[in-house]
Amino acid sequence: VFFLSPAMAQTEIVPSGFLDDYGILIPNAEVKGDYNYRKEGVTISKYPNVMIEPLEIWLDPESTYKGVSPDMLKEMTEEFRNIMIKNL
Incomplete structure (x- = not known):
């Protein structure tokens, strides 16, 4: 999936x-x-179990927007992973 x-x-x-x-x-x-x-x-x-790996976000090095903080990226990936796990 x-x-x-x-x-x-x-x-x-x-x-x-x-x-x-x-x-x-x-x-x-x-x-x-x-x-x-x-x-x-x-x-x-x-399947009795499913493994959800930690998410990765790759930023386009050519993007004009460079304002995403590491803390925000960490929060976003953790929240998205938690939502995926909750909805399995």
Whole structure:
């Protein structure tokens, strides 16, 4: 399962090179800017445990905005990870 947060996602996917094929992502009809991927035939409920790795945020070195503090990035990644864990 792959998720893009609506807060971070754009209305159109701009390939960054993270995925080989962005065509596998399907727009979520309920949340604008949210895209999902589920591999066919995989049943998540059969797994007794799921490991959620700590999140990483990569900033574009060419971005004109450089104002995100390390504390804010840490808070954002921890909160997003906690939300993912809560909603499993």
